[in-house]
Every structure is written in structure tokens, then in C-alpha cells.
Amino acid sequence: MNITIFGTGGVGQTLAAKLASLGHAVMIGTRDPQATHQRPEFAAWQAAHPAVSLGTFAQAGAHGALAINALAGHASLAGLAQAEADLAGKIVIDLSNPLDFSNGMPPSLFVGLTDSLGEQIQRLLPTAKVVKTLNTVNSDVMVNPAQVANGDHVLYIGGNDPEAKATVMGYLREWFGWQHLLDLGGIETSRATEAAVLLWVQVWGKLGTAHFNFKIVQ
Amino acid sequence: MNITIFGTGGVGQTLAAKLASLGHAVMIGTRDPQATHQRPEFAAWQAAHPAVSLGTFAQAGAHGALAINALAGHASLAGLAQAEADLAGKIVIDLSNPLDFSNGMPPSLFVGLTDSLGEQIQRLLPTAKVVKTLNTVNSDVMVNPAQVANGDHVLYIGGNDPEAKATVMGYLREWFGWQHLLDLGGIETSRATEAAVLLWVQVWGKLGTAHFNFKIVQ
Numbered sequence: 001m002n003i004t005i006f007g008t009g010g011v012g013q014t015l016a017a018k019l020a021s022l023g024h025a026v027m028i029g030t031r032d033p034q035a036t037h038q039r040p041e042f043a044a045w046q047a048a049h050p051a052v053s054l055g056t057f058a059q060a061g062a063h064g065a066l067a068i069n070a071l072a073g074h075a076s077l078a079g080l081a082q083a084e085a086d087l088a089g090k091i092v093i094d095l096s097n098p099l100d101f102s103n104g105m106p107p108s109l110f111v112g113l114t115d116s117l118g119e120q121i122q123r124l125l126p127t128a129k130v131v132k133t134l135n136t137v138n139s140d141v142m143v144n145p146a147q148v149a150n151g152d153h154v155l156y157i158g159g160n161d162p163e164a165k166a167t168v169m170g171y172l173r174e175w176f177g178w179q180h181l182l183d184l185g186g187i188e189t190s191r192a193t194e195a196a197v198l199l200w201v202q203v204w205g206k207l208g209t210a211h212f213n214f215k216i217v218q
Numbered sequence: 219m220n221i222t223i224f225g226t227g228g229v230g231q232t233l234a235a236k237l238a239s240l241g242h243a244v245m246i247g248t249r250d251p252q253a254t255h256q257r258p259e260f261a262a263w264q265a266a267h268p269a270v271s272l273g274t275f276a277q278a279g280a281h282g283a284l285a286i287n288a289l290a291g292h293a294s295l296a297g298l299a300q301a302e303a304d305l306a307g308k309i310v311i312d313l314s315n316p317l318d319f320s321n322g323m324p325p326s327l328f329v330g331l332t333d334s335l336g337e338q339i340q341r342l343l344p345t346a347k348v349v350k351t352l353n354t355v356n357s358d359v360m361v362n363p364a365q366v367a368n369g370d371h372v373l374y375i376g377g378n379d380p381e382a383k384a385t386v387m388g389y390l391r392e393w394f395g396w397q398h399l400l401d402l403g404g405i406e407t408s409r410a411t412e413a414a415v416l417l418w419v420q421v422w423g424k425l426g427t428a429h430f431n432f433k434i435v436q
Contacts, residue, residue: 217430
């Protein structure tokens with residue numbers, strides 16, 4: 001499948017490498033491909049992953065049958081806006097978090113408590129089918145949940161389009177091996193999963209590793 | 219031990235009943251004891267728990283060597299303010315959440331994202347040792363964690379006084395049988411645990427039971 005990944009950072013790289021290894025045609029979208037190529041760290045990564053192409057936000061948006069937003073929270077709306085027309089009608093998996101580090105650690109959320117970045121992206125892309133997921137775990141855990149407790153932990157899903165959510169849940173199982181998916185409801189449930197990242201950050205600080213997740217027990 | 223519980227609702231009743239059953243001298247604090255006595259539901263509960271006494275916020279504050287705030291979030295500051303002098307120097311366990319239901323379900327938080335009810339209570343009671351805990355689980359789970367997955371799930375602790383936290387952790391183990399306690403740091407970590415309750419509410423809605431909790435897996 002042609003897949004778009006917005007964002008050239010560690011999260012985007014981890015997802016692109018995994019999806020390319022599965023045989024998908026991945027294009028990473030960035031604001032300025034030339035500038036990205038000139039970043040030594042990205043150039044080294046791309047040399048090791050020659051199957052992954054790089055384009056502008058609009059080029060990448062046009063490439064994919066499906067898009068994944070792995071931009072930093074504060075860069076997500078501006079980046080996605082440049083691909084708005086190309087994303088019409090498509091599924092957009094949003095794994096960004098609206099983390100506000102302007103006062104240092106721990107972060108706050110720049111969207112407040114009665115909105116979420118997931119909802120803002122859905123409003124920006126009204127005909128796209130935004131599915132919020134993967135935002136509550138580290139990128140290594142996103143693509144390989146089995147590395148934590150053999151995959152016995154939970155991943156949340158939120159979005160307004162039931163078919164798009166079912167499709168994404170299938171991909172999460174097939175691509176990455178996710179076993180425990182909990183569909184919370186509409187895209188507004190992003191408020192809860194984004195806010196829960198504040199606790200993730202605290203637990204990360206105490207455990208000293210990002211390779212953990214939460215299991216719901218009854 | 220003489221123990222104060224602020225709040226006459228279901229959470230306060232559950233804690234009072236459990237602590238009285240362990241032999242502690244429990245006084246529940248309320249704004250107007252006469253009015254509370256006249257609530258048929260409370261009168262029936264108190265008839266079944268005659269060892270638990272009822273007093274004003276100030277009387278109850280003076281009674282306990284330790285106090286537990288089980289008031290509703292929006293009522294916590296006004297209630298505790300009436301016992302401020304009586305709580306000087308004491309440990310105050312705060313399990314309240316600043317849930318704002320003014321726009322219906324799901325709730326928001328009335329403290330915003332750069333403050334917490336735990337911190338507000340610590341500022342209100344500057345010489346008290348406020349320990350935030352128990353706010354991330356249902357009241358039945360608070361006093362009997364073993365009813366969920368044999369107690370194999372996590373409870374968070376936050377507070378500025380290390381000795382007070384160690385004392386409270388001892389009580390949580392001894393009184394209720396908590397096995398997995400994670401000290402996150404100072405009282406400002408209440409921001410994260412209070413915000414995480416927004417996700418608890420969503421999961422509660424999907425599971426259809428409040429008798430669950432989260433386990434950290436690595």
C-alpha cells in the first residue's frame with residue numbers, strides 16, 4: 001500500500017522503517033525536503049532505508065492511500081494544512097500529542113481540556129477520517145508491542161468513522177501485532193488519551209524507560 | 219487511631235466503614251451534621267455503622283491524627299477551609315478529583331492543566347502534609363484492591379513530605395492491602411493523576427464497571 005508519514009523525527013522514522021520492511025511504499029512528508037536531506041542524522045537514516053522516499057507535505061499527502069501524522073504536536077496543524085486537499089476522504093491516523101514544554105518539564109497540553117489535537121485535526125481536514133491511536137505509547141512500542149509483556153497491554157482508538165476505525169484496527173493487528181485494542185468512541189475521546197500522556201510522562205520519569213505500557217485489569 | 223474523613227457521600231462511607239471495621243475511631247466531617255443526619259440514606263448507613271461519629275468539619279478536623287479528604291472536588295476547598303487550624307501539621311490524604319460536569323459527560327477539570335486540586339489543597343493548608351493518592355480508582359477498589367486481579371495493579375502517590383508519603387504508603391498496605399505503590403514525586407504530580415481520571419471515565423464507560431484498574435507492564 002502507498003502510505004504517507006508526516007514527520008521526519010524519530011517517531012516518523014520508526015514507523016516508516018517498519019512499514020517499508022513490510023513491503024509498503026512509504027513517503028515521508030516534510031516542510032522542506034532539501035533542508036531535511038541536509039540534516040546529517042536524517043541523511044544517515046535515509047541511506048539505511050533507501051526504499052523510503054521524501055517529499056513535501058503536499059507530495060506525501062498525494063502519495064498515500066493512508067496517512068499517519070507523526071509530526072510534533074505544535075507542528076501538526078501547519079504541516080497537515082499544506083496537504084489538506086490531498087487528504088480529502090482518506091484515513092489519517094493521528095498519533096501526535098499537544099504537549100506544551102514552554103514551562104519545561106513536566107509538559108502541559110496546549111489545547112486545554114475542552115478540546116484536543118485529534119479534534120483540531122479533524123476540523124482542519126473535515127472530509128478526512130481521522131483516527132486517534134498510538135499516541136499513548138513510545139514509538140518502539142507502537143511498532144512492536146510484543147516487546148512489552150508479550151503484547152499484553154492496551155491501545156486506545158478514537159474517531160468518528162466506524163469503518164475507518166475498523167480498518168485501522170485491522171492494520172494495527174496486522175502490521176504491528178497489537179492484541180488489545182479498545183475503541184473509546186468518537187474523536188473527542190482524544191481529550192482523554194492526550195491528557196493521559198501527562199501521567200505517562202511521570203511514570204516514564206520514575207521507571208527510567210519508555211518501554212512500558214498500561215494493562216487494564218478487572 | 220483517630221481518623222477524620224471529610225465527606226458523607228459513598229466514598230467517605232466506604233472508607234469510614236472499612237477503617238471502623240479495623241478498629242479505628244472514625245469521625246466523618248460535614249458542613250451541617252443535623253442536615254446530614256436527616257438524609258434518610260445517611261441515617262440508614264450510620265445506623266448500620268454506629269461506631270462512626272459525625273461532626274462539623276472543624277470537629278472532625280480536631281478529632282483525627284490523620285485526615286482523609288473524600289469531599290466532592292468542587293466542595294473540597296470550602297470544606298477543608300473550615301478545618302484549617304485543626305489540620306495544622308497533620309497528614310491529609312487527598313483522594314478528590316476536580317471533575318467539572320457543568321457541560322455534562324464526559325467531565326473536564328476545573329483546575330486547568332497548570333494546577334491541580336492536590337496543589338490547591340496544599341496551598342490552603344500550608345502546614346499540613348497533603349498526600350495525593352487513591353484518586354485514580356473507584357472507592358470499592360480503594361479499600362479492597364485484591365478484588366481486582368488479586369491486587370496486581372498500580373496506585374500513585376504524590377506529596378511534598380517524604381516521611382508523610384512513607385507513612386501513608388504503610389497505611390495503604392496495612393489497611394487495604396495495596397501491593398503496588400508508585401511514588402511519582404511532589405504534590406504537583408497530582409496534575410497528571412487527576413488528568414488521568416479523564417481516561418478512567420472513558421474506560422469505565424466502555425467496560426460498564428468501575429471495578430478495574432491499570433497495571434504498568436514492562
